[in-house]
Every structure is written in structure tokens, then in C-alpha cells.
Amino acid sequence: MILNSHVLDGLTDEFKRYVLEFADYMDRTYGVDLLISSAYRSPEGNKRVGGVRGSAHTKGMAVDIAVSGGKERFLVVKGALEFGFKRIGVGHRHVHLDMDLSKPFPTIFPDVEKGT
Numbered sequence: 395m396i397l398n399s400h401v402l403d404g405l406t407d408e409f410k411r412y413v414l415e416f417a418d419y420m421d422r423t424y425g426v427d428l429l430i431s432s433a434y435r436s437p438e439g440n441k442r443v444g445g446v447r448g449s450a451h452t453k454g455m456a457v458d459i460a461v462s463g464g465k466e467r468f469l470v471v472k473g474a475l476e477f478g479f480k481r482i483g484v485g486h487r488h489v490h491l492d493m494d495l496s497k498p499f500p501t502i503f504p505d506v507e508k509g510t
């Protein structure tokens with residue numbers, strides 16, 4: 395389950411469906427609920443938080459999942475790999491997941507700042 399699903403507004407229909415299915419997978423498999431810390435961003439909003447130019451967030455194809463520590467971070471990354479995400483960013487406080495396959499994939503990249 396997604397604890398704050400209203401934040402999914404602005405994502406593409408396809409990516410939104412994918413994220414909802416992923417949330418269901420995480421619940422069934424690991425008993426983990428997802429808290430989204432960032433989803434769609436306007437180009438201006440993306441710039442404000444220091445996002446990279448052309449970020450998948452501005453295309454409605456990325457979410458950041460808030461994680462509270464190492465175990466939750468591990469489970470979100472494990473689940474994302476199992477579920478089929480091809481682009482994963484691992485940060486201190488969140489895991490970035492996107493399906494912008496116009497960018498290099500598969501990849502796991504450091505995603506230390508909230509804006510990535």
C-alpha cells in the first residue's frame with residue numbers, strides 16, 4: 395500500500411499503474427508500505443530541489459520512496475530489482491525508481507540528494 399497515494403498525480407498512467415503494482419508486491423512479499431517522498435515535478439520544481447536537467451521526475455516516470463534505515467532501504471532495492479525496475483538510485487533517505495528507458499539502463503546509481 396502507498397501511504398500517500400495522492401502524490402502520484404502527474405505520473406504517466408502507465409508508470410502510475412506500475413508503481414501501484416510494485417506497492418502491492420512490496421506489501422504482499424515483505425509487508426512493507428511505501429511512503430513516496432517525491433513523484434512528478436514540474437521543470438521549475440525540479441530545478442528548485444536541485445534535480446538533474448531532464449530528470450525522469452519531470453516526465454512523470456519516477457518516484458522516490460522514503461526509507462528509514464538500512465533494512466528498509468535493502469528491502470526496497472531488493473523488491474525493485476525483483477519487480478523489474480531497471481533504474482534505481484540509492485540515497486540516504488530514499489530510493490529513487492524510474493522507468494525512463496531513454497536513459498542508460500540497467501543501472502544503480504548513487505542518489506544522495508533529494509533532487510536526483
Ligand SMILES: [Zn+2]
Nearest residue numbers: 457458490510
Ligand atoms: Zn528521484
